[in-house]
Amino acid sequence: MQTPTQSTTAPLSLGRMTAFSIADFFGGGAFNIINFLFPGFLALAVGLPPGLAGLVIFIARIFDAVIDPIIGYWSDKLRVRFGTRRGTLFVSAPLIVVSLFLTFYPYDNPSIMVRFWLSLLSYMLFCAVHSSVMIPYYSLTSEATEDYTERSRMTSLRLGFSIFASIVCVALPGVIVGMFDGNTGYMAMSLIFGTIFMLCVGATAIFAKEGIPAPKQTERVVFREFLLPFRVKSFRQYLYMFLCVQITMAVMSALFFFYIDFYFSRSLTAQGMGNMVGLIGAAILFGMQIVALPFYLALMKKTDKKTAYIVGALIWIVGALFLFLVPPNAPAVVLYILAAVLGFGISGPGLVPHAIFPDVIDVGNLQFGTRCAGAFSGVSNMVIQIGQAAGVAIVMAGIGIAGFVEQDIQAGATQVVSQPLSAQYAIIGILALTPLFLMSIGVCVCARYRLNKARHAQVLAALEGTDADKEAVLQSL
Numbered sequence: 261m262q263t264p265t266q267s268t269t270a271p272l273s274l275g276r277m278t279a280f281s282i283a284d285f286f287g288g289g290a291f292n293i294i295n296f297l298f299p300g301f302l303a304l305a306v307g308l309p310p311g312l313a314g315l316v317i318f319i320a321r322i323f324d325a326v327i328d329p330i331i332g333y334w335s336d337k338l339r340v341r342f343g344t345r346r347g348t349l350f351v352s353a354p355l356i357v358v359s360l361f362l363t364f365y366p367y368d369n370p371s372i373m374v375r376f377w378l379s380l381l382s383y384m385l386f387c388a389v390h391s392s393v394m395i396p397y398y399s400l401t402s403e404a405t406e407d408y409t410e411r412s413r414m415t416s417l418r419l420g421f422s423i424f425a426s427i428v429c430v431a432l433p434g435v436i437v438g439m440f441d442g443n444t445g446y447m448a449m450s451l452i453f454g455t456i457f458m459l460c461v462g463a464t465a466i467f468a469k470e471g472i473p474a475p476k477q478t479e480r481v482v483f484r485e486f487l488l489p490f491r492v493k494s495f496r497q498y499l500y501m502f503l504c505v506q507i508t509m510a511v512m513s514a515l516f517f518f519y520i521d522f523y524f525s526r527s528l529t530a531q532g533m534g535n536m537v538g539l540i541g542a543a544i545l546f547g548m549q550i551v552a553l554p555f556y557l558a559l560m561k562k563t564d565k566k567t568a569y570i571v572g573a574l575i576w577i578v579g580a581l582f583l584f585l586v587p588p589n590a591p592a593v594v595l596y597i598l599a600a601v602l603g604f605g606i607s608g609p610g611l612v613p614h615a616i617f618p619d620v621i622d623v624g625n626l627q628f629g630t631r632c633a634g635a636f637s638g639v640s641n642m643v644i645q646i647g648q649a650a651g652v653a654i655v656m657a658g659i660g661i662a663g664f665v666e667q668d669i670q671a672g673a674t675q676v677v678s679q680p681l682s683a684q685y686a687i688i689g690i691l692a693l694t695p696l697f698l699m700s701i702g703v704c705v706c707a708r709y710r711l712n713k714a715r716h717a718q719v720l721a722a723l724e725g726t727d728a729d730k731e732a733v734l735q736s737l
Contacts, residue, residue, distance in 0.1 A: 276468070281418035283349065283397050283464035286356065286457040288422030289429035290390060293453060295513030296430050296542065297437075298363070298383075299656060303666040305366045305443045306375050310664050314656030316380045321649030324387035325642040329487065331395045332638015345396040349465035352392040356461065357454035359386035364450040366443035387645075393461055395641055398617065399633035400468060415615040416557055423549045423607075429453065430542035488632070489639045494623045494737050497709045499640060501569060502613035503647045504702030509606070510648040511655050511694045512580075516542065518659070519687050522679040523588050524595060537592045541599045548603030549610060556608045564712045565612050572608020573699040573706075579605055580695040583688055609702060619711055622719050623737065626730055655690050662686035710737050 302313035362382035367375045436452065437445035489495045520538035556568040579601040586594055617640070625631045664683040711719075715736060722733040
């Protein structure tokens, strides 16, 4: 076998890394606007029962999951002069504004089923636009460089944009909504942030040039091939780790403001002041994720990527269990400290799957003889969407069974300010135990992940070697 070789791509400048990274302002920002605000918007502004609100999210995410591999596969197969991946970003950017506006349009038809279908179709449109941006984008970032360390640096910067967007898009949307009477604020918020997202995605489309050109594909498209990534062991491990993180984050995000408004600050909520406590807590949660990034980068450099995942996951689990000890109407500082601990923990497992994804693409290149990043990205997004959809739908149905009361929009726009104890305890239990259950699975899988820096160098070397070299490296993973 040949000795490991160094990357053949030029080092990434800060300008190029920024161009690649800025589109994830949309990825992180939209994720948190939807996860933090949309379930509550459906229940308290559109007036859907929690079960129907969860069904809206579930059906739309399943639809998204179905189209994700197709988008990824076409992203690999089609080539145009401007570049299929960047061309798709450029075309999709303006549609972000339209789809986000319709998603947060407060439909007020007297028929609950009309409101259900209008909300569902609007969210399905947004999911389609979101996938048409993020799948080519993740493929594009994997083609920036093949250097193991450079990828970690770029991923850190990209997640910095994503987490900064998370802070902004948890704190400011609620403030904007509160500046307007009734539900008009949701429309203003969606237009403002839709425009910002459009500009960020457009900047990446224009300025982010590939360092590893995607191979030209001329063969006929065969859709049965878009599930090939599942044959790669490293990809399956990556997917398990990423899935545990994403479902846990989706569930905790969906119930965060329910927890704040109806348990932690319920007396303040009744006075119209509880929302600010939640906004500050969410800002600390995501701000600490940025603060913790240098720690996890140093840990990855000193040890490996999986150690950062495991350490962060354990902190996340312990922090979540402390929710059982927090009494209702506790001082706000208790929430802020707990949010800081959770944010520090989440940062590690939140970073690692993004950092190892390009490495997994290289393994796929070694196994299949072609670089099919779009297929890997599409399949990954498909599985994540299904997992998040199922997770959020189940917990929304669960709090509905536990007695959660939705807003009756026919009775006026006053927000429900109290919930039965059964619903409150269900919210606490889900928030505290979901990390324990899912992240424990993620840790077990991560402990068996073997694609470290040395083996990645062997993968790159084997790409230029014999079939025996390639088989030997694949067997070692």
